[in-house]
Amino acid sequence: MNLRATLFATALVAALTTAASPAWAITYGSPDGNTHPEVGALIVDQAYSDGSWAYCSGTLIAPTVFVTAAHCGDPGQTTARVSFASRYRAGDTLYVGRYVPDPAYNKAQSDPHDIAVVVFDKPVRGITPARLPSAGLLDRLGADGSLRTATFTSAGYGSLAPVNGPGGKTYTYTDTRNQASGSFNALTGTWLRLSQNPATGDGGTCYGDSGGPDFLGGRDSDLLVATTITGDTACRATNVDYRLDTASARQFLGRFVALP
Secondary structure, three states: OOHHHHHHHHHOHHHHOOOOEOOOOOEOOEEOOOOOOOEEEEEOOOOOOOOOOEEEEEEEEEOOEEEEOHHHOOOOOOEEEEEOOOEOOOOOOOEEEEEEEOOOOOOOOOOOOOOEEEEEOOOOOOOOOOEOOOOOHHHHHHHOOHHHHOEEEEEEOOOOOOEEEOOEEEOOOOOEOEEEEEEEEEEOOOEEEEEOOHHHOOOEOOOOOOOOEEEEOOOOOOEEEEEEEEEOOOOOOEEEEEEOOOHHHHHHHOOOOOOO
């Protein structure tokens, strides 16, 4: 495990000690370029030996509001720095804001409150925020069968697909915004599960993409229906995502943005 993965393990120990393992990176995808300029990276204060800076992902949902995962923050954290560069480099513009996790978050992997926002003092100019879903959208699509054939697009700044080698897997970080398409797996009251199995043509998330978006639709979609939370350690099977159309998510987000 490299230094960035160690940073995640230290900051997110509550998540790592549960039954499922966290999934934080785009796998079997491609560079996003400027397709989703509203997707940004949370930036650490210093670089590590692999040259990496981004440690989690998220999405602009209003000119002053950026949504991510609560487990991307440290205890007592009050501010966060965000870059919207398609590939982050030292010196790129950073937007500093107030980091606000859901107060009900209790650091459990299955916690239905693993959501946070970064609230900027000034609007982010030149970037159109993503659209949020209406209440119960995924339930309605599940009821009419649409979810079974739906495409979902994940985006984030995390590791590329891990490579097997002596001593285990190697994770590669480029601080580049990537995207991948996955297919529907399952829906619960809190979670959206997506297939990211490359054997079926799917891609998804891995280390570094926590808090990043899952858009309903193809590569150009801006309809943000869930955020990446966890998955399998090999980043090859399932992307487990926090639904944003539930009453719990909407109660929290409604404190900061107007909801559809």
